Amino acid sequence: MHGLRRAFEPTEVKELTRRHGVVGTIVVQACDELDETRELLGLAAQSDLIWGVVGWLDLSQADVENQLESLLAAPGGARLAGLRPRLVGGDDPWSAPAARRGLAAIAAAGLIVDLLVDSSDLDHAVSFVSAYPELRFVIDHAGSPPSTGETAEWRRGLQGLAAHDNIAVKLSGLVNAGGTRRQPEDAVACGRTAAELFGEDRVFFGSDWPVCLAVSSYEEVVSVARRARAGLDEGKVFAGNAQHWYRLSPPLPSGQPGEQRVRAA
Numbered sequence: 670m671h672g673l674r675r676a677f678e679p680t681e682v683k684e685l686t687r688r689h690g691v692v693g694t695i696v697v698q699a700c701d702e703l704d705e706t707r708e709l710l711g712l713a714a715q716s717d718l719i720w721g722v723v724g725w726l727d728l729s730q731a732d733v734e735n736q737l738e739s740l741l742a743a744p745g746g747a748r749l750a751g752l753r754p755r756l757v758g759g760d761d762p763w764s765a766p767a768a769r770r771g772l773a774a775i776a777a778a779g780l781i782v783d784l785l786v787d788s789s790d791l792d793h794a795v796s797f798v799s800a801y802p803e804l805r806f807v808i809d810h811a812g813s814p815p816s817t818g819e820t821a822e823w824r825r826g827l828q829g830l831a832a833h834d835n836i837a838v839k840l841s842g843l844v845n846a847g848g849t850r851r852q853p854e855d856a857v858a859c860g861r862t863a864a865e866l867f868g869e870d871r872v873f874f875g876s877d878w879p880v881c882l883a884v885s886s887y888e889e890v891v892s893v894a895r896r897a898r899a900g901l902d903e904g905k906v907f908a909g910n911a912q913h914w915y916r917l918s919p920p921l922p923s924g925q926p927g928e929q930r931v932r933a934a
Contacts, residue, residue: 670848670883677879679716685878685887686718693720695915697783697809698753699880701725703736707743714745720917721750723783726771728754728763733771737778750915751781753809763797772801781805781915784836788813791826798833805835807914810842810877811863816849824862831866837914838867840894840906841875850884853893860897869901873910 686694696709696719706724713719722745726736740749752775754763763772775782782804786794791812798806808830814823830836840863843856851859864872874894881890898906911917 673879673883679712679718682878683716683718689887689891692718693917693919694718695721695723695750695911695917697723697875698725701727701755703727703740706740706749710740710743710745710748712745713748717920719748720919721915722748723751723753723781723915724749726752726754726775728768728771729765731767733767734774737771737774741778748920749778749780750917751783751807753783753785755785772804776801776803779916781807783807783809783839785809786813788815788820788823788826791823791830795826795829795833798830798836802833802835805837805914807837807839807873809839809875811838811840811859813842813847814859814862816846816851820859820862824866827863828866831868831871834871837871837873837910838863839873839875840864840897841877842881843893843897844885844890845877845881845883848883853889856893857896860894861899864897864899864901864906869905870910870913872898872901872906873914874907 682694696713698706698709702725706722709722709724713722724740726733726740730736740746763769772782784794784806786808794808808827812823812827812830814820827838831838840860843860844851844853876887876890878887878890881887894906895903
C-alpha cells in the first residue's frame with residue numbers, strides 16, 4: 670500500500686477519467702471520521718467531476734441526527750449522496766436506539782447506505798436489509814468474494830441480498846481482493862455472478878480508485894467490469910443505475926449561481 674500514501678487530487682482523477690469518457694464520479698469515504706467526509710464535500714463543491722459523496726456517520730453516538738444535519742449544512746453538503754457506516758458481524762450494532770434514529774434520518778434525507786462487508790457477513794447483511802425496507806442500499810465490492818477457495822457461501826449470501834428490491838450491487842474491488850490480486854478471469858467470473866443475480870437495473874460500476882492501484886490499474890479494472898457485466902445494458906451499468914440509485918444530478922456549470930442538489934426532492 671506504500672504507493673497510496675500520498676494525496677490524490679481531483680485534477681489527477683479528472684485526467685484519468687477523461688481518457689475513458691467519464692464525466693461524473695462519486696467519491697467514497699476511507700476513514701471513519703466526520704472531518705474526512707467534510708473534506709470530501711468541500712472538494713465536491715469545487716469540482717464539476719464529483720457529482721456525489723458517500724460519507725461516514727457514527728451510528729453509535731446519541732447525537733447521530735445532528736451529525737447528519739451538520740454534514741448536509743457543510744460546504745458541498747448538497748452533494749452528499751450516501752453514507753457508509755460499518756457493519757460488523759455477530760450481535761447487530763445497528764439495532765441500538767441511536768443507530769435506528771440515524772438510519773431513519775438517512776432514509777428521510779433520501780440518502781443511500783453503502784454496505785462494506787466480508788463474504789462471511791453477508792447473511793447478517795441480508796437480515797439487516799430486510800429489517801429496513803424503507804432504506805436503499807448498495808453492496809460494495811460485489812460482496813467481497815473470497816480471493817481464493819470456495820465461493821459457494823459468498824454466492825448464497827449475495828443471492829439472499831438480491832432477493833430484496835431495495836439493494837443494488839457495485840462491480841468494484843473485483844481485481845483487488847483486500848490487497849491481494851485476483852486473477853482477471855476469476856475477477857470477471859465473480860462480477861458476472863453478481864450481475865446475473867441482481868439484473869440490469871441494480872448493477873453499476875465502481876473503480877475503487879485509487880485503492881485498486883495497489884494491485885492493478887484503472888484500465889484493467891474498467892476492462893474487467895466491461896467483461897463482467899454479462900450482457901447487461903452498458904449505459905445503465907456505467908452511468909444510469911448509479912445516477913438513479915444515488916439520485917445524482919450534474920453540478921451546475923461554473924459561474925452559475927446556486928448549487929444543484931444531488932438527490933431528488
